[in-house]
Amino acid sequence: MVNSESNNQHSKLYYQQNLPNQMVTAVIVLNKELRIQYVNPAAEALLIKSFNKLADQQLKSIFFNNPINDNRLNQLLTSGQEFSDSDVILEFFDRRKITVEITASSVDFDKSPHILLEFKQIDQQKQISVEAFQQLQWESARDLIRGLAHEIKNPLGGLRGAAQLLNKELATEQQEYTQMIIEQADRLTNLVDRLLGPNQLPNVSDQNIHVVLEKVAQLTSFNKPENVTIIKDYDPSIPDITFDPDKLQQAILNIVNNALQVLGPDGKITLKTRATSNKTINGKRIKLAMQLSIIDNGPGIPEKIQNTLFYPMVSGRANGTGLGLSISQTLINQHRGKLSCISQPGHTEFIIILPITEATKS
Ligand SMILES: Nc1ncnc2c1ncn2[C@@H]1O[C@H](COP(=O)(O)OP(=O)(O)OP(=O)(O)O)[C@@H](O)[C@H]1O
Numbered sequence: 637m638v639n640s641e642s643n644n645q646h647s648k649l650y651y652q653q654n655l656p657n658q659m660v661t662a663v664i665v666l667n668k669e670l671r672i673q674y675v676n677p678a679a680e681a682l683l684i685k686s687f688n689k690l691a692d693q694q695l696k697s698i699f700f701n702n703p704i705n706d707n708r709l710n711q712l713l714t715s716g717q718e719f720s721d722s723d724v725i726l727e728f729f730d731r732r733k734i735t736v737e738i739t740a741s742s743v744d745f746d747k748s749p750h751i752l753l754e755f756k757q758i759d760q761q762k763q764i765s766v767e768a769f770q771q772l773q774w775e776s777a778r779d780l781i782r783g784l785a786h787e788i789k790n791p792l793g794g795l796r797g798a799a800q801l802l803n804k805e806l807a808t809e810q811q812e813y814t815q816m817i818i819e820q821a822d823r824l825t826n827l828v829d830r831l832l833g834p835n836q837l838p839n840v841s842d843q844n845i846h847v848v849l850e851k852v853a854q855l856t857s858f859n860k861p862e863n864v865t866i867i868k869d870y871d872p873s874i875p876d877i878t879f880d881p882d883k884l885q886q887a888i889l890n891i892v893n894n895a896l897q898v899l900g901p902d903g904k905i906t907l908k909t910r911a912t913s914n915k916t917i918n919g920k921r922i923k924l925a926m927q928l929s930i931i932d933n934g935p936g937i938p939e940k941i942q943n944t945l946f947y948p949m950v951s952g953r954a955n956g957t958g959l960g961l962s963i964s965q966t967l968i969n970q971h972r973g974k975l976s977c978i979s980q981p982g983h984t985e986f987i988i989i990l991p992i993t994e995a996t997k998s
């Protein structure tokens with residue numbers, strides 16, 4: 637049992653030093669009727685409601701699901717049995733869902749026993765580990781295919797060379813067969829080179845991203861179908877960033893070309909740039925970054941390939957090789973950036989994030 641002196645210290649800590657107001661953990665205090673008596677600013681942010689709206693509300697009335705069992709809370713009040721649950725999903729009435737870790741303990745508040753709930757949001761940490769896992773899987777798929785492509789490339793060169801020599805020995809009317817071998821070998825070499833992916837390191841310099849986007853828009857306008865409009869939504873204040881313009885252009889064109897292949901009447905492709913802060917790339921927090929979104933209003937990425945979209949040889953098209961996005965991913969990784977995608981029918985958005993470094997900021 638907590639004595640009254642330490643009670644005093646406790647309240648001092650909470651109310652005079654205003655500790656909960658500075659915490660990143662969301663804190664909610666409930667009375668014995670399980671009604672809200674206090675929330676700190678982190679809890680207001682988590683629940684997207686001010687204390688005025690939350691005061692005296694039943695805890696269960698603010699969630700669509702009932703994430704914490706009332707019996708356990710009552711038991712905590714009567715027997716002091718504290719508990720902690722991880723991976724609890726809080727679902728709100730607007731269908732927003734977040735995953736949290738909840739700790740429930742007893743606390744003296746207003747001179748009587750209350751329940752102290754602490755919510756630690758773990759979605760962000762989870763997202764980072766999912767990303768790290770996907771990156772590892774993508775790298776191993778890429779390495780496997782590269783190894784295979786490498787093994788095919790050497791004998792293919794020999795095969796083509798031999799067919800060429802044979803071609804010279806044959807009379808013109810017999811060259812049809814050797815020509816076919818050479819043609820098919822060239823086709824395969826082309827494919828194998830794409831499977832091997834970009835093999836040179838980027839040749840970087842400080843540049844304005846919009847110069848590349850203008851080039852992409854221009855190239856696209858030459859071979860785009862009539863039904864497609866390109867919309868530019870640039871943030872002109874973005875400082876120069878460090879990149880290889882040819883490689884970045886290729887990465888963006890692969891994405892734009894995919895959109896062109898799926899867009900129907902009234903197709904739109906938007907090239908949108910923004911400066912953004914506090915992004916994570918490969919688990920590292922980046923203070924300032926450039927975010928380029930390539931958005932189309934097409935049918936969306938087929939559900940069955942959404943999780944493996946960036947893997948080599950994953951395609952949703954009958955005649956696709958499934959290499960475009962894998963190559964874009966390699967190119968963006970070479971720039972220490974991040975390529976991701978969100979997609980639903982009518983809105984597919986590929987997001988490229990490239991860090992803005994101190995050196996290029998001025
Ligand atoms: N904007 C988009 N809208 C709908 N589906 C898309 C979009 N972008 C990509 N996809 C799907 O993702 C698949 C993989 O794309 P990716 O560019 O890697 O390969 P591909 O286009 O099939 O072949 P390649 O680019 O090698 O010719 C596509 O086949 C398509 O099904």
Ligand SMILES: [Mg+2]
Pocket residue numbers: 890893894956959960961
């Ligand atoms: Mg493609």
